[in-house]
Amino acid sequence: MDAAPFISMRGVRKAFAGKPVLAGLDLQAGRGEVLFVVGTSGVGKSVTIKHLVGLLRVDAGEIWFDGRRIDDLPEHEMSAIRRRVAMVFQSATLFDSMTLAENVALPLRKHGRLRAAAALAEARRRLDEVYLGDLADRFPAEVSDGVRKRAAIARALTLEPEVVLLDEPTTGLDPINARRIDRLIRELADRRGVTAIVVSHDLNSIFSIADRIALLYQGTVRACGTPGEIRASADPVVVQFIHGHATGPMETPGF
């Protein structure tokens, strides 16, 4: 793993309707690293990773990717970044009106500039790789959550990105499918040097495949370190989160 900060967020601030969500967040990820961003619901984990691909814009602070500042890039220039940084959304977000193959083919046509027939053929090959070849012509509504999630991951990987952002990739999956997705993320980092930034609540995933874990709390990174370091942390907030205690010092919205 390369220790140089391939991706860096510096003092990022973001508020929605005057309510601050990120309050000077600093976060780095190296090449080929599997970084888990964890925290309670509503703490701003998804908001954090959406900033990395320009789906949200910072109110203040800087974002750097591979030595280039990207937070101030206009929308049309973000396209080049999105070709290198893929994202798998929380609810899989396949397009309802397209088959699985057409979903996977879309980035190939738009970013990869392939013609429709060539993109579809390539999409089928990619679906075969994740054992979904037989379901290529099904619509998202006709398949299970696990299949949708795997197809969404296949779509994210079509352009062979250098970074994959995964928003709760194992939420709603059975334990077997969840561990398969964990293995896939680990293999991407180990074999292809892909950087994976994973938002998750799944403690099994977090402690089995993460290189580093960043705990978000009140708009900043409360603790960041290897799984061993996080486990050994004496910070009561970290302890409460990793042991899942209902009571403790953590302030959680709505409770």
Added chain:
Amino acid sequence: MTIGRRTLIRIGARTLAAGTAALDLISVAIQTIVGSLWSYWRGKRPKGAIARQMYFVGNRSLLFVLVTLGFVGMVMVYQTCLLTTKIIDGRNQVGAQWARLLVLDVGPSLTAMMLATRVGAGIAAEVGSMKVTEQLDALRMSGVTPVRYLIVPRFLACIVMSVALSMFGMAASWGAGGLTGYYSFQINPRIFFDLSLVQPSHVAVGIMKAVAFGAAIPIVSGFCGLRAQGSSEGVGAAATAAVIGSSFAVLILDVLISFVAMVALGAGM
């Protein structure tokens, strides 16, 4: 903080929000028009998207428009005949005047109001549900501009179908009016179906209105969908806002085009 200061801050925040929304709407309109004129006609359109939308906007709305405008024609002709026979027997003029009014104003505007409710709500609900389920973000990640992909095909389909449906609607309304005139007031169909008062300039203004209304509905509704927030409640609010906004846009455009036409063609238009 004093009440006056708080009120001032609230008014300021709302004004700012309204200004931002207006700029966003203009931005969506510009992106839609530019997308239609340039990249779209260079062959970068999704295969069959316009045809699909034309079917949805046109074929699926045809019965709704025909029935509504047919009934409006019956009611208007009946009431007008009733009034004219009481004051002065001018019922022989009703058919020709109704044709002029239909072409110039009632046909395109009533058709557009029907489209604003049926198509506008549909567009806002579809785009809005894609927004709240992050499908729009996924589109952007796939290198697709949501406005170009979702609103441009609807924009082009709506323009074509607004003109076509207005024509069918006018025919239904005029026909239903003619039947009402014949059965209720014994107006000879040869006298009722008289196009002598319809000038080519009236047809031009009518088509201009249908095009403008057809363009405004998907832009306003798409804009409402793009601003949807939260969950199903946000999608519902977007659909409601789309119907209100599109109807309002139709009325404003109607007044503006009528005013411009009156200035250009004279008060006797």
